[in-house]
Every structure is written in C-alpha cells, then in structure tokens.
Amino acid sequence: MKSIKDLRTDYLKSELNVEDLAEEPVTLFKKWLSQAISYSNDANAFVLSTVNSYGFPSSRVLLLRDVTQKGFSFFTNYSSRKSQEIEVNPNVCMNFFWPEMERQVRINGSINRLSEKESDDYFNSRPYESRIGAWSSPQSQVIKSREVLEKKIKELKKKYPNEVPRPENWGGYLIIPNEIEFWQGRASRLHDRFLYKKEVESWMINRLAP
Numbered sequence: 001m002k003s004i005k006d007l008r009t010d011y012l013k014s015e016l017n018v019e020d021l022a023e024e025p026v027t028l029f030k031k032w033l034s035q036a037i038s039y040s041n042d043a044n045a046f047v048l049s050t051v052n053s054y055g056f057p058s059s060r061v062l063l064l065r066d067v068t069q070k071g072f073s074f075f076t077n078y079s080s081r082k083s084q085e086i087e088v089n090p091n092v093c094m095n096f097f098w099p100e101m102e103r104q105v106r107i108n109g110s111i112n113r114l115s116e117k118e119s120d121d122y123f124n125s126r127p128y129e130s131r132i133g134a135w136s137s138p139q140s141q142v143i144k145s146r147e148v149l150e151k152k153i154k155e156l157k158k159k160y161p162n163e164v165p166r167p168e169n170w171g172g173y174l175i176i177p178n179e180i181e182f183w184q185g186r187a188s189r190l191h192d193r194f195l196y197k198k199e200v201e202s203w204m205i206n207r208l209a210p
C-alpha cells in the first residue's frame with residue numbers, strides 16, 4: 001500500500017468567488033448538490049454529528065431527503081442513538097463532502113421532528129422492503145444475531161403482506177440552519193471558504209482563511 005503520508009491531491013477543478021454567492025445559502029447549496037448528483041450516486045449522503053448530555057459527540061452517515069428554504073430533512077428511527085442525543089441537545093452539524101467537485105459544505109443548526117403527515121408521506125413512498133425493514137430493526141440497540149432480524153422480517157411480512165403502516169418511532173427531522181459554510185478546494189491549499197451566518201432577517205457572509 002502506498003503510504004498515506006504521500007497521498008496528496010492538488011485541487012484544481014473550480015473556484016468560488018463573491019460573484020458566485022446568492023444572498024441566502026440554500027440556492028448555492030442546491031446548485032452544488034445538483035452538480036454533485038450528476039457525478040455520484042450518493043451525493044445526498046452527509047455526516048450528521050450530534051452531542052450527548054455529557055458533551056460527547058457522535059457522527060454517522062445519513063441521506064438528505066429534501067432541502068427547501070425551511071431547512072434540510074432526513075428520516076430515521078426516533079429511538080436510535082442519534083435521536084436520543086437530539087432529544088437532549090437539538091444543536092447538530094451536517095457535513096457534505098463531494099470529492100468529484102473538490103467541495104465540502106458544513107451546516108450548523110437546530111433540529112425538530114417533521115410533522116406526522118410529512119413522515120407518513122415519505123414512509124409511504126418507500127419500497128415495501130424498506131417499510132418492513134423500518135419495523136424490524138430496533139436501530140442502535142444490541143441484538144443477539146442477524147437471525148433475530150431475519151425471523152422478525154418473516155413475521156412482519158406475514159402480518160403486513162401489502163399495506164405497511166409507519167411505525168410510531170420512525171420519522172423525519174428538519175434541520176434549520178444558522179450557519180452554512182461552502183468550501184471549494186483550490187491549488188496549493190489556498191482554498192475558497194465562505195461562511196453564511198443567519199441574522200434576524202438576512203444572512204451575513206464572510207470569507208474565511210483556508
């Protein structure tokens with residue numbers, strides 16, 4: 001294996017200038033996301049960091065399912081580790097890395113559950129196997145074996161051969177951003193970084209040193 005000390009990429013693909021920035025960050029985020037989607041299947045994947053009641057952080061990859069001027073949404077199990085941490089601390093951080101575009105976006109915000117209707121609508125749009133899967137998995141809990149899950153799936157398929165209702169502890173979250181940073185890799189580590197910070201009615205924009 002090549003030594004990781006010798007792995008180096010010089011970022012030359014693009015640049016981010018003041019002229020490229022909209023007054024609010026969601027427009028630029030959507031532009032970057034749609035460009036990333038044209039390069040990769042998992043462009044909507046991001047790392048979500050939460051912090052527990054002792055101040056210890058934890059991170060995991062999730063899939064972004066919607067983005068509007070209201071915020072960023074994803075779906076998960078409301079009894080999972082992340083959800084328990086969100087219950088005690090609604091301040092979260094999202095990070096997208098799009099290597100093909102040499103871009104990174106960091107979003108800090110506070111998080112709320114989506115409405116039951118929004119969770120129902122998304123749950124009902126999922127494939128049958130995923131809906132059964134949501135019932136079968138006590139996400140983040142210790143389980144004895146894989147067989148336990150497989151047995152449960154068989155039982156659930158008998159119980160719900162067609163319609164699968166949404167489990168009460170499965171649904172969506174909306175992250176309402178208060179800071180969004182756009183990072184564009186540039187040559188010789190002189191990257192472009194712009195930070196949007198939410199003010200009462202508008203966004204303050206500053207360039208950050210790389």
Ligand SMILES: Cc1cc2nc3c(=O)[nH]c(=O)nc-3n(C[C@H](O)[C@H](O)[C@H](O)COP(=O)(O)O)c2cc1C
Nearest residue numbers: 045060061062063074075076077080081082083140
């Ligand atoms: C590419 C990718 C996408 C994922 N998308 C989701 C998702 O949208 N929702 C989810 O609950 N878990 C998703 N996961 C699994 C999570 O990373 C994580 O294992 C799970 O949510 C449990 O996290 P927790 O124990 O910290 O709550 C995804 C994993 C990967 C690698």
